Amino acid sequence: xxxxxxxxxxxxxxxxxxxxxxxxxxxxxxxxxxxxxxxxxxxxxxxxxxxxxxxxxxxxxxxxxxxxxxxxxxxxxxxxxxxxxxxxxxxxxxxxxxxxxxxxxxxxxxxxxxxxxxxxxxxxxxxxxxxxxxxxxxxxxxxxxxxxxxxxxxxxxxxxxxxxxxxxxxxxxxxxxxxxxxxxxxxxxxxxxxxxxxxxxxxxxxxxxxxxxxxxxxxxxxxxxxxxxxxxxxxxxxxxxxxxxxxxxxxxxxxxxxxxxxxxxxxxxxxxxxxxxxxxxxxxxxxxxxxxxxxxxxxxxxxxxxxxxxxxxxxxxxxxxxxxxxxxxxxxxxxxxxx
Amino acid sequence: xxxxxxxxxxxxxxxxxxxxxxxxxxxxxxxxxxxxxxxxxxxxxxxxxxxxxxxxxxxxxxxxxxxxxxxxxxxxxxxxxxxxxxxxxxxxxxxxxxxxxxxxxxxxxxxxxxxxxxxxxxxxxxxxxxxxxxxxxxxxxxxxxxxxxxxxxxxxxxxxxxxxxxxxxxxxxxxxxxxxxxxxxxxxxxxxxxxxxxxxxxxxxxxxxxxxxxxxxxxxxxxxxxxxxxxxxxxxxxxxxxxxxxxxxxxxxxxxxxxxxxxxxxxxxxxxxxxxxxxxxxxxxxxxxxxxxxxxxxxxxxxxxxxxxxxxxxxxxxxxxxxxxxxxxxxxxxxxxxxxxxxxxxxxxxxxxxxxxxxxxxxxxxxxxxxxxxxxxxxxxxxxxxxxxxxxxxxxxxxxxxxxxxxxxxxxxxxxxxxxxxxxxxxxxxxxxxxxxxxxxxxxxxxxxxxxxxxxxxxxxxxxxxxxxxxxxxxxxxxxxxxxxxxxxxxxxxxxxxxxxxxxxxxxxxxxxxxxxxxxxxxxxxxxxxxxxxxxxxxxxxx
Numbered sequence: 001x002x003x004x005x006x007x008x009x010x011x012x013x014x015x016x017x018x019x020x021x022x023x024x025x026x027x028x029x030x031x032x033x034x035x036x037x038x039x040x041x042x043x044x045x046x047x048x049x050x051x052x053x054x055x056x057x058x059x060x061x062x063x064x065x066x067x068x069x070x071x072x073x074x075x076x077x078x079x080x081x082x083x084x085x086x087x088x089x090x091x092x093x094x095x096x097x098x099x100x101x102x103x104x105x106x107x108x109x110x111x112x113x114x115x116x117x118x119x120x121x122x123x124x125x126x127x128x129x130x131x132x133x134x135x136x137x138x139x140x141x142x143x144x145x146x147x148x149x150x151x152x153x154x155x156x157x158x159x160x161x162x163x164x165x166x167x168x169x170x171x172x173x174x175x176x177x178x179x180x181x182x183x184x185x186x187x188x189x190x191x192x193x194x195x196x197x198x199x200x201x202x203x204x205x206x207x208x209x210x211x212x213x214x215x216x217x218x219x220x221x222x223x224x225x226x227x228x229x230x231x232x233x234x235x236x237x238x239x240x241x242x243x244x245x246x247x248x249x250x251x252x253x254x255x256x257x258x259x260x261x262x263x264x265x266x267x268x269x270x271x272x273x274x275x276x277x278x279x280x281x282x283x284x285x286x287x288x289x290x291x292x293x294x295x296x297x298x299x300x301x302x303x304x305x306x307x308x309x310x311x312x313x314x315x316x317x318x319x320x321x322x323x324x325x326x327x328x329x330x331x332x333x334x335x336x337x338x339x
Numbered sequence: 340x341x342x343x344x345x346x347x348x349x350x351x352x353x354x355x356x357x358x359x360x361x362x363x364x365x366x367x368x369x370x371x372x373x374x375x376x377x378x379x380x381x382x383x384x385x386x387x388x389x390x391x392x393x394x395x396x397x398x399x400x401x402x403x404x405x406x407x408x409x410x411x412x413x414x415x416x417x418x419x420x421x422x423x424x425x426x427x428x429x430x431x432x433x434x435x436x437x438x439x440x441x442x443x444x445x446x447x448x449x450x451x452x453x454x455x456x457x458x459x460x461x462x463x464x465x466x467x468x469x470x471x472x473x474x475x476x477x478x479x480x481x482x483x484x485x486x487x488x489x490x491x492x493x494x495x496x497x498x499x500x501x502x503x504x505x506x507x508x509x510x511x512x513x514x515x516x517x518x519x520x521x522x523x524x525x526x527x528x529x530x531x532x533x534x535x536x537x538x539x540x541x542x543x544x545x546x547x548x549x550x551x552x553x554x555x556x557x558x559x560x561x562x563x564x565x566x567x568x569x570x571x572x573x574x575x576x577x578x579x580x581x582x583x584x585x586x587x588x589x590x591x592x593x594x595x596x597x598x599x600x601x602x603x604x605x606x607x608x609x610x611x612x613x614x615x616x617x618x619x620x621x622x623x624x625x626x627x628x629x630x631x632x633x634x635x636x637x638x639x640x641x642x643x644x645x646x647x648x649x650x651x652x653x654x655x656x657x658x659x660x661x662x663x664x665x666x667x668x669x670x671x672x673x674x675x676x677x678x679x680x681x682x683x684x685x686x687x688x689x690x691x692x693x694x695x696x697x698x699x700x701x702x703x704x705x706x707x708x709x710x711x712x713x714x715x716x717x718x719x720x721x722x723x724x725x726x727x728x729x730x731x732x733x734x735x736x737x738x739x740x741x742x743x744x745x746x747x748x749x750x751x752x753x754x755x756x757x758x759x760x761x762x763x764x765x766x767x768x769x770x771x772x773x774x775x776x777x778x779x780x781x782x783x784x785x786x787x788x789x790x791x792x793x794x795x796x797x798x799x800x801x802x803x804x805x806x807x808x809x810x811x812x813x814x815x816x817x818x819x820x821x822x823x824x825x826x827x828x829x830x831x832x833x834x835x836x837x838x839x840x841x842x843x844x845x846x847x848x849x850x851x852x853x854x855x856x857x858x859x860x861x862x863x864x865x866x867x868x869x870x871x872x873x874x875x876x877x878x879x880x881x882x
Contacts, residue, residue, distance in 0.1 A: 065440075135559070136385035137406055140437035161383065205521060207563060209379070209453050212640050212694050216791070217812075219563045221381035223457065226516045226556075313465060 029056045029174040030187055034122045035108045037077045039097055052077060062172060068138045072129045080125035083231045084118070090289045092279040092297060100282040110274040111186060117238040119187055120194030120270060123169050124234060127198045128227050131165035135224070160222055162202055166195050182247055185260075186271045193270055197233045201225025241270035288336045298338035306335050345776070345833035356832075360825050367576065367821025372814030375572035379565050386430035386539065386558035388414045390423060396540065402481050402492040403431040404536050406442075409490035416556060425543055430558045432537040444485060444533035447628045448567035451636055452530050454537065456522040459557040462508055462515050468553040474504045475548050477540040478524065478706050482532035492536055498706040499542065504552055517553070525705040526698070528636035529627055530564060569813055570624060576817060577622040580824045584620055584831075588613040591831045598836055604672060608656045609834055615649035616827050618642055637698045641691070648687045650823070651733060654780065655679045658740035661747075661773065679736045686729035693722035741777070748773070776833070783826050790815045 036053040045051050049063035051070040063069050084095040093114055099105040107114045134142035142164045170176070173191060178184040202222040210216030247256075280299035288294040294303040314329040345353075389403035389411035403411045411431065414423065435443045445452070456476075460468055477499050481492040502524075506517035525537075537560060541549045592610060595602045602610075619642045627635055659676055673680070693709075696719065700707045709715040748770050755763050794815050 132385055135383045135436070136387055137433060137436040140442070141440045142437075143439050205457070205561075207381075207453070207455050207521060207523075207561070209526075209563060211643050212690060213697060215795075217378060217816075218795075219379045219381050221383060221561060223383065223559070226459065226461075228514055229516070 028178045028184065029059070030178040030184070030191070031108075032056075033059070033173055034119050037073070037122050037126075038080065038118050039108070040077075041081070056174065058174060059172060066139055066141045068133060068140065069130075072133045072139065073126075075133075076122070076126040076129035079129060079227060080121050083125070083227060084121055087231055087235055090287075090293050090297060092283055092299075093276070094286070099277050100279060105277065111183065111272050112274045112276045113238065113241050113243075113270070113272045114276060115274075116186070116190045116241055116270045116272040117234065119190040120197065120234055120237060121231075123173065123191040123194035124198045124230050125194075125227065126172065127162070127165040127169045127195045128224070128230065129165075130168045131161040131198070131224050134161035134164055162199055162222060162224060166199070169195055182244075183273070186244065186273065189267065190270055193237055193268070194234065197230045197237065198225070198227075200233060201229045237270045241272055242266055243275065244271050244273055246273055283338050286338045288338060291336070294336045294338065301339045303336045303338050306337060307332055308335050309333075343834050344837045347837040348833070356829070360829055364818070364822055364825055367825075368814050368818035370572060370576070371817025372809040372811065375810060375813040375817065376566045376568040377810050378569045378813055378816060379563050381561050381563045382435060384432045384434055384436055384560045384562065386432050386560065387411070388416055389429045389431050390414050391427050391429045391540075396426065396477075396542075399479060399494045399497060402479075402490075402536055403429045403538055404433045404492070405431055406433055406437070407489035425541065425549075428540070430539040432539070432560045434535050434537070434560075434562050445530050445535070445564070446567050447530060448570045449530045450565040450570055450624070450627065452525075452527040452535070453563040454524040454526075455561045455563070456502075456524040456539075457559040457561065458504065458519050458522070458552075458555055459559070460506060460517045460519060460553040461556045462511060462513055462517060463554050464511075464513060466553050468504070468506045468517055469551050470505065470507060472504050472506075472551040474502050474522070474552050475542060476500050476502060476524075477542045479538045480525065480705070481536040481538070483534045483536070485533045495532075495535070496705055498704050500706045500708075501711055502708075503711065506553075516556070523708055523710070524560065526636065526701050527705050528633040528698070528702065529631050531627075531631040572813070572817065573820075574622050574624045576820065577620050577624070580821075581617065581620040581622060584613060584617050584824065584828065587828055587831045588617065591835045594835045594838075597838075603660075604656060605660045605834070606836075608653045609831060612649050612653045612827055613831055615646045616824065619646040620824070633702055637694065637702065640694050640698065644687055644690060644694075646823075648683055650827075651683045651737075652676075652680055654737055655683070655733075655740065658737065658744055661744050679733075679740075682729045682733040682736060686726045686733065689722040689725040689729070693719055693726070696722075776830075779826070779829075783822055786822065787819050790819060 033053060033056075040053070046054050048055050048060050049067075049070065050059055050073060051063075052073045053059075055063060081095075088095040093099075097107060099107065107118070130139065130142075133139040142161060169191075175188055175191060178188055202225060204220050205223050206218050206220040208215035208218050210218070280301075283297055283299060284301075286297060288297045288303060291303075309330050310333050311328050311330045314327055348356075387403075387405035389405070391401070391403065393401065405411065405413060411429075414428070416428075435445060437443060458474070477497075479497045480495040482495045483489075483492050487493075502522045504522070505520040508515065508517045539558065541552070541555070543549050588610070591613065595606055623635070623638070626632060656673070656676055659679070696715075697707075697709045700709075709719045752770070755767065794812055
C-alpha cells in the first residue's frame with residue numbers, strides 16, 4: 001500500500017519535473033549557455049547578475065553568490081574564442097559561427113563535429129578560468145574539495161582548484177539537468193572531454209621540507225597547465241571525433257541501455273551526429289601558412305603566391321642601462337592565398 | 340646478585356607488556372591516520388599584476404594587493420602596454436586566499452610557512468631563455484593582523500635575491516610555456532600573524548640583470564604550511580608522551596640510586612637517551628601560540644638531531660657493553676668508544692653546520708637559500724656528503740659490533756651444557772631476551788624504513804572502504820614517533836635494575852654450582868650489582 005503510494009508520488013513528481021522543463025523552454029540550459037557564450041561577440045551586458053548571458057534561475061543564483069564570476073565568464077568566453085580562432089586559422093573551418101557564410105547554416109543548428117568541439121572548448125575554458133580565478137583570489141567561494149575536516153584551520157588539501165573548476169563548470173552548465181536523451185548524452189560527453197583536457201594538463205609538483213629540508217616530509221600539489229596546451233589536445237580530439245547515428249530523433253526519451261552500452265565504448269572521444277557540409281566553397285581568398293597547408297586548405301584549386309613585406313623587431317640589445325632597443329627589420333616573405 | 344628487570348620478568352608478564360606496548364603503537368598509528376589531516380597543505384596563489392607608478396621603488400610603506408580596501412587595479416600582461424615599463428610591474432600575492440566565501444586568516448597552529456615560486460615563461464623565438472640563467476627578485480613580505488585596517492600592511496622582511504631559473508622546452512612554438520623548475524623562495528619559522536602579503540618585482544638595475552629570463556606570463560607562489568589539525572594531534576601526542584617519559588625516567592633513576600654501586604655506562608646512556616627524548620617530546624609548540632618564535636624550525640631540527648645522535652650512540656654502547664673488549668677490572672666509560680662515536684659526532688656536527696647555514700641564516704632573512712650560489716651549493720653538498728659518509732661508517736661499525744656480540748654469545752652457548760641446569764636455563768633466557776631486544780630494534784628500524792618507502796611510493800590517502808579513509812603520511816609520522824617513544828620507554832623499563840634476588844643463588848648445594856658461584860662472585864668484585872648479562876659474558880672470558 002505504502003510502496004504503491006510512494007511510487008505514484010514519484011511518478012507524479014517526475015512528470016511535474018518534465019513539465020516544468022518543457023515550460024522553461026525547449027532548449028536545455030547546457031545548450032543555451034554554450035551557444036550564447038560562444039556566439040555573442042559584442043560586449044552587451046544583460047540584466048541579471050551573470051551579465052554576459054541571459055542566465056537561468058540556477059545560474060543567476062550562482063552568479064549572485066559569487067560576485068567575481070561574471071568577470072571570469074568574460075575571461076572564459078574571450079579565451080575560448082581567441083584560442084579557437086588562432087588554432088583554426090589555417091583550417092578549412094576557421095572557427096566561424098556559420099558554414100560557408102550562409103547565415104542559415106549555423107554550427108549550432110545540429111551537432112556537427114565543430115559543435116561538439118565548441119562544447120568541449122567552452123567547458124575547458126570555463127574550467128580553466130574558474131581554477132585560475134580561485135588561485136588568484138578573485139573568486140572567494142572556491143571550496144576545498146577532498147578534505148574531510150570542516151573546521152576553518154584544520155582542513156587538509158585546499159590546493160586543488162581544478163576540482164572546483166570542474167564542479168563549477170558542471171553546475172553552471174547544468175550538466176546533470178541536461179537530460180538523458182541521446183543528444184544530451186552526446187553533449188554531456190563532449191563537455192566532459194573538454195574538462196578532462198584541462199585536467200590532463202595538471203602537473204604534480206613536490207617540495208621537500210622535512211628534517212633539515214630533507215624529503216622526510218614532502219608536499220605535493222597539482223599545477224594548472226596553460227590553456228593553449230589544453231587547446232592543442234582539444235584540437236586532436238576534434239580530428240579524432242566520431243560520428244554517431246541518431247537512434248530516436250523525434251522523442252526526448254531516455255536512451256536505451258543498449259545504446260548507452262554502445263556509447264560507453266568511446267567515452268574518450270568527441271562525438272557528433274551530423275556530417276559537416278563541404279567547406280571548400282568558402283576557402284577562396286583565405287591565407288594559408290605554407291604550400292603544404294595550402295594543398296588542403298584550397299581544396300586543390302591552387303593558390304596565388306604573393307610577396308609582402310613584414311616588419312618585425314630584431315637585433316634586440318640593451319642600451320645604456322635598462323632599455324631594450326630593437327631594430328625594425330623589414331623582411332620580404334611569401335604569402336599564399338587560395339584561388 | 341641482581342640483574343635487570345628483563346632477566347627477571349616471567350614470560351607471561353613480558354608477553355602482557357609487549358602486547359600492551361604494541362596496542363599503544365597501533366593507537367598512535369591510527370590516531371595519525373584517522374584523526375589527523377595530512378601533515379602539510381599547499382595552496383597555489385596566482386600573482387596579480389599591479390602597476391607601481393612611483394618613481395622610487397624602494398618605498399616599503401606602499402603595498403600592492405588585490406583584495407580589500409586600497410587594492411590595485413590589475414594589469415593584463417597579455418595585452419600591449421606602452422605606458423608600462425618592466426620596472427613598474429609588481430606581482431602581488433595575498434595569502435591566504437579566500438575559500439568558501441570566507442576570508443581566512445592563518446592560525447598560529449599552522450606553525451610555519453614555506454613559499455615556492457613558479458614562473459610561467461612563454462616561448463618567443465626572439466627571446467629564448469638560456470638554461471640555468473639567473474633571475475633577480477626583489478621580494479618584500481608584509482603582514483597584517485585581523486584588528487588592523489585592510490590597508491595597514493607592515494613590512495616583515497625585504498630582500499633582493501638571486502635564483503637559478505632552470506627552464507627547458509619540448510616544442511619550440513611561440514606562446515608555449517617553458518618547463519621551469521621550482522624556485523624555493525622563503526621559509527618562515529613561525530606563522531605568527533594573520534595575513535601575509537608578498538610583493539615581487541624584477542629589478543633591472545644593471546644591464547645584465549633579468550635580461551635573459553624571457554617573457555614572463557604568470558607568476559605562481561605555492562605556500563606550504565603545516566596543517567593546524569595535524570599540529571593539534573602532534574602536540575597532544577607530545578603532551579601525553581612527555582610526562583610518561585619523564586615519569587619513567589625518574590622511576591629509572593631512583594631505582595639505580597637505590598643500589599649500592601654507582602650507575603654503569605649503559606644506565607647512563609639510557610638516562611641520556613631518555614633525556615634526549617624528553618627534549619624532543621617537550622611540547623614547546625604551545626609557546627608559539629603566544630609568542631613569535633621564528634627559530635622553531637631550527638629548534639625542531641636540533642631536537643631531532645640530538646635525539647637521533649643519542650639513539651645511535653646508545654646502540655653502539657649497547658652492543659659494545661655486551662662484548663668482551665674491555666678490561667674486566669676497569670669501569671667502562673664513554674672514552675672507550677670514542678672511535679665509534681666520532682662517526683656519530685662528525686655526522687651530527689656537519690648536519691648541524693649545514694642547518695645553521697640554511698635555517699640559521701633564514702632567521703635573519705627568510706628569503707635566504709644556501710643553494711643559490713655555487714660556493715654555497717658546494718659547501719652544503721660537502722656537509723651533507725660528510726654526514727652521509729659518517730652515517731655509512733657508523734652503520735658498518737654497528738653491524739660489526741653486533742656481529743661480534745652474536746659470535747660471542749654463540750661461543751658461550753657451547754659452554755652452557757657444563758653449567759647446572761637452573762643456571763643454564765637462566766642464561767639461555769637472557770640470551771633469548773637479548774636477541775629479542777635486538778630484534779625489536781631491528782624491527783623498529785625496518786618499520787621506519789619500510790613505512791618511509793611506502794609513503795614515497797603510494798598515494799597519500801589509503802581507502803579501506805567507502806567511509807574509512809586513512810591519511811597515510813600522518814599515520815606514518817605519528818606511528819614512527821610513537822614507536823620510538825614506546826621503544827625507549829620499554830628500554831627504560833626492561834633495563835632498569837631489578838630488586839628481585841635470584842632464588843638459584845640461595846638454595847643450591849651441588850658442587851658444580853658452588854664452585855661456579857665462588858668463581859662468579861669473585862670476578863666482578865665490588866661491582867656485584869652489574870647487569871647479569873654483562874657479568875655473564877665477562878665471566879666467560881675467564882673460563
